[in-house]
Amino acid sequence: MGGGDLNLKKSWHPATLKNQERVWKEERKHAEEQHKIEQMKKELMEERQLQELQRLQEESGQRQRSDRLDWMYAAPNQGAGGGGNADEMEEYLLGKKSVDSLIRDKNSKETVASSAAERFAISNANANNERDIQSKIREDPLLMIKKREQQSLRAIVDNPLKLKELRKEKKDKKKKKKKHEHDHSSHRSSRHHDEDRKRRSRDYDDRESRHRRHDEDDENRKRRRRDHSEDRYDDRRRRRDSDDRRHRVR
Structure with a gap:
């Protein structure tokens, strides 16, 4: 009887060159798709954050709708509403506005800003939940095992000496099989x-x-x-x- 692992003769065995080539192609395809997905997610997340910030400022009345990005580099107390506050103070000093109306406007703006901040916090919580889910997926034991198997197969495929050795072993097994049959x-x-x-x-x-x-x-x-x-x-x-x-x- 001939020796050797009989599983190597099975079509599903991962050590066969055909399966290794298939795994290598699938891994490359999967890596490219993952890279595209991650890039799209990143761009979408940045766009959503930008739109959310713009919407919050527009709802709070701190700025008019604008396509400029200066607000991203401004200090917290130097937003687009800084000029509006200065105009209101000037009207108060000139006697055009009373103190009560100024306080009411300030309170209403603070209320709108606080509600907008709460919505922004909720959106951040959702983003954190998504990150938690992604971290759980990354830490999945079965997924880690699959990744290690893929890495080992990729190491075999990327190593020409190992591939040569596997081809030689395959030829030797074929010779042994023919000799055994004879x-x-x-x-x-x-x-x-x-x-x-x-x-x-x-x-x-x-x-x-x-x-x-x-x-x-x-x-x-x-x-x-x-x-x-x-x-x-x-x-x-x-x-x-x-x-x-x-x-x-x-």
């Missing part, structure tokens, strides 16, 4: 030849045995006939002797 066929033919010879010998012995039995039966029949003839002869002779004795007595 030896098995030779052994089978030799075994059949021996069986034929034994069968012929048994047939010959059976024929000889039948011939011997037939000869013995013939010999027994002849002997019985001969014995019977001798018995008849003895009977005739005894009768003749008896007749002779009776004549003599008379």
